[in-house]
Amino acid sequence: MDEHVPVLVDEALEGLAPSGDGLYVDATFGRGGHTARLLQALGREGRVLALDRDPQAVAAAAVRFPGEVRLEVVHAPFARLREVVRERARGRPVRGVLFDLGVSSPQLDAADRGFSFTRDGPLDMRMDPTTGEPASAWIARASVEEMRSVIATLGEERFARRVAEAIDASRRGTPITRTVQLAAIVEGAVRTREPGKHPATRSFQALRLHVNDELGQLKAGLEGAFEVLAIGGRLAAISFHSLEDRIVK
Numbered sequence: 001m002d003e004h005v006p007v008l009v010d011e012a013l014e015g016l017a018p019s020g021d022g023l024y025v026d027a028t029f030g031r032g033g034h035t036a037r038l039l040q041a042l043g044r045e046g047r048v049l050a051l052d053r054d055p056q057a058v059a060a061a062a063v064r065f066p067g068e069v070r071l072e073v074v075h076a077p078f079a080r081l082r083e084v085v086r087e088r089a090r091g092r093p094v095r096g097v098l099f100d101l102g103v104s105s106p107q108l109d110a111a112d113r114g115f116s117f118t119r120d121g122p123l124d125m126r127m128d129p130t131t132g133e134p135a136s137a138w139i140a141r142a143s144v145e146e147m148r149s150v151i152a153t154l155g156e157e158r159f160a161r162r163v164a165e166a167i168d169a170s171r172r173g174t175p176i177t178r179t180v181q182l183a184a185i186v187e188g189a190v191r192t193r194e195p196g197k198h199p200a201t202r203s204f205q206a207l208r209l210h211v212n213d214e215l216g217q218l219k220a221g222l223e224g225a226f227e228v229l230a231i232g233g234r235l236a237a238i239s240f241h242s243l244e245d246r247i248v249k
Contacts, residue, residue, distance in 0.1 A: 015236035022095035082224030093230035117183035155206030
């Protein structure tokens with residue numbers, strides 16, 4: 001099973017303060033690191049309801065937690081959190097909800113998922129490959145202005161127009177379908193780089209956020225969490241960049 005080491009586990013558990021018999025929602029199962037710690041903190045009557053939009057994560061749950069009757073894992077984006085809880089909670093109050101936002105290391109490490117600019121693979125970037133549009137398809141049809149807006153807004157890339165124009169010039173000759181192909185185009189358009197950071201970092205972040213509607217998903221997920229939380233219930237969110245931080249706060 002591919003591994004993912006969860007971050008801020010102790011802080012997340014402290015924020016949730018799990019009680020032995022409570023129901024808790026892990027809105028971003030990943031490879032189950034936070035879920036495992038939640039289960040350790042719960043008693044025999046405690047329950048964890050976990051969601052993940054990535055079917056590979058759901059499959060990994062069956063391998064990591066075989067026969068764990070206190071755990072139910074659902075293939076769903078956390079934008080559907082409210083709906084999933086109402087279907088699966090069986091009337092139990094939700095004592096806590098956890099969000100660990102962003103891309104996971106197994107997704108980055110798998111070249112065929114298309115998240116990494118350092119690994120050659122199809123330019124996909126979908127967290128759920130069974131639905132939606134891969135990044136390559138969006139790049140093929142988006143206008144220069146659409147690309148500039150996405151890269152500037154979601155990637156906070158100051159050379160967004162140069163990147164969009166470089167993509168446009170390149171796609172006229174050859175379709176952009178591979179990760180390293182796009183990374184090379186961006187590298188040629190970004191004049192300066194931040195120390196220790198690849199010049200394609202911000203553009204790849206922007207495309208990933210756009211393809212997966214991550215900020216829209218987060219807003220819907222948080223709204224759902226606050227609706228399903230019982231009185232006195234707790235929410236913990238781990239975020240890694242300012243766009244998420246602004247929504248979480």
